[in-house]
Amino acid sequence: MIVDLKRFIKEEQPFWTELEEVLERRVKDPDRTMDIPELRRFHYLYQRASADLSRIATFSSEKNIRMYLEGLVAQAYGEIHEGRGRHWRPKPMRWFLVRFPETFRAHIRAFALAVFVTLLGAVFGAGALGMDEEAREALMPFEHLWGNPGDRVAMEEQSEGEDMAGHHASFASELLTHNIQVSILAMGAGISWGIGTLLILLTNGVILGAVCADYILAGEGVFLAGWLLPHGVVEIPAILIAAQAGLVLAGAVIGSGARENLSARLVRVSGDLVTLAGGMAVMLVWAGIIESFLSQYHAPVLPYSVKIGFGCAELCVLVLFLSKSGEAFYAKAARVIRVPGPVSRLGARLMAARTRRRAGYGR
Amino acid sequence: MDVRRNTVVARTPEGVSFSLELAGPVSRCMAFLLDICCVMAMQAVAGKAASLMGILSMDMASGFAVVSYFVLSMGYGMLTEWAWRGQTLGKRLLRLRVMDADGLALTFPQIALRNLLRPVDALPAMYLAGGLCMLATRRAQRLGDIAARTIVVRARETKEPDLDGLLPDKYNSLRRIPHLAARLRQRVGVEAAGIALSALTRRDGMNPEDRVRLFAEIAAYFKETVTFPPEATEGLSDERYVKNVVDVLYRT
Secondary structure, X not given: OOOOHHHHHHHHHHHHHHHHHHHHHXXXXXXXXXXXXXXXXXXXXXXXXXXXXXXXXXHOOOHHHHHHHHHHHHHHXXXXXXXOOOOXXXXXXXXXXXXXXXXXXXXXXXXXXXXXXXXXXXXXXXHXXXXXXXXXXXXXXXXXXXXXXXXXXXXXXXXXXXXXXOOXXXXXXXXXXXXXXXXXXXXXXXXXXXXXXXXXXXHHHHHHHHHHHHHHHOOOHHHHHHHHHHHHHHHHHHXXXXXXXXXXXXXXXXXXXXXXXXXXXXXXXXXXXXHHHHHHHHHHHHHHHHHHHHHXXXXXXXOHHHHHHHHHHHHHHHHHHHHHOOXXXXXXXXXXXXXXXXXXXXXXXXXXXXXXXXXXXXX | OEEEOXXXXXXXXXXXXXXXXXXXXXXXXXXXXXXXXXXXXHHXXXXXXXXXXXXXXXXXXXXXXXXXXXHHHHHHHHHHHHHOOOOOHHXXXXXXXXXXXXXXXXXXXXHHHHHHOHHHHOOOOOOHHHHHHHHHOOOOOOHHHHHHOEEEEEOOOOOOOOOOOOOOOOOOXXXXXXXXXXHXXXXXXXXXXXXXXXXXXXXXXXXXXXHHHHHHHHHHHHXXXXXXXXXXXXXXXXXXXXXXXXXXXXXX
């Protein structure tokens, strides 16, 4: 019924201790590569501990030893069967310049959907305000926007940015933390099958459309462009990218037509979600700084043409960055691994995935 | 993976099963409160640094305070769970650990994602969404855990077993009657043997009265199962009797 526990422990304990030491070394130095004999030994020790666990579970109910062995086997199992490139090394430049835009492009349809829903909200907001100006308070939840746009423009131009003096850093930090929180919420709301994300996008779109319509109808279109473009061309895409991540998450949760189960789908997209969230955060930091230090200054302190020109230049750089950045890296990597003949589109994607894995970006 | 009550049982390709005990909502809540205390303590330190910075510029100090609070509250969980393999300070104190739901090693995207989804779990207030989700799911997962494919389990101490102190090579009067010792091995089940061994392992932590009563009950059970003649049991305390029985059962 019960194995000779004392003899069993005496015989097996050296192997358990050795396995514990191997695991300890893995914890201390996860990037160290084992050579073949070391790997074989590690695998042997894992299998031996597994067999011991099986014996102790079958023939004895000694709880402490079983728990000790379960802990050892669980840890070794995690190390041996993991194939997702666990050891993360921060490479911020490569991540931002290569991985982030590449991930953005890989989920471009989710981004397009986010843009479409925002535009839908904007059209509704603009239309509602155009038809009924009294709806301003319902459409725009910000009190400082309820007044007449012409009055606000006159006030802003008269103040010459003096009200912002000495508050730039605190204002920028409040903006960026608030925007990042809202964006994270937009992303996380994707777990509600995307309903939460779509509602946030629609709401943002309605507010944006109503504000734009309000200023344009009041003949303050130039002020609006000068006020919104410098930071908005980065801030709005950043929020759309957060929503893109939310829709990617929703896609994984819904999994319509997918052959993988929910678990596999979530594992597949988790790296992309974190990358999109990180990229979005960087963009919002930039937008917060610009909004605080540039957007709040108006003519005559800063001519609108300069602000609009700056905003347009930013937009061009952003479009180029998101559409092209990182392509050269993959093309170079493809040359290094010598892909023969002409490369089809599917082949290129497979090649990119392979290169990503080799470059340490395994998903 | 198989889920039984509060335990997840993982089966390896080698055909071996190991169990992971899931952490309950109360212990997770306690760990979270401890983590909030840690973040607040760090925030207090950052606030002091900001006030020193205020000597140079009040604007910079205020900006630093806002950003540091945000970074600490968002980054604390990610960094500690990554550095301590699934544990924050609160989880460490309460012996909890975040694990991959399949028992594999935890990856950084998983840790980041489960922490990024905290604001959604906190909706509409007091972690209601996350709490309800934990109660509704078999693996007690909040929304962040579901998205990141993680579970929170009770961490185990990997302490090497030591039976030398428990079963010393001393004279055992029950072994003098081999046929009864063999009958004892045959009749006593795995569970009863485990209870006796567990009682011996934990006896030093018991109250004297409870210890006497517990060993009396266990000894009575064994005496009822197989009755040894008086010459084999004379002068043996209940605890000594249980010890001898365990010695017979676990050492053939």
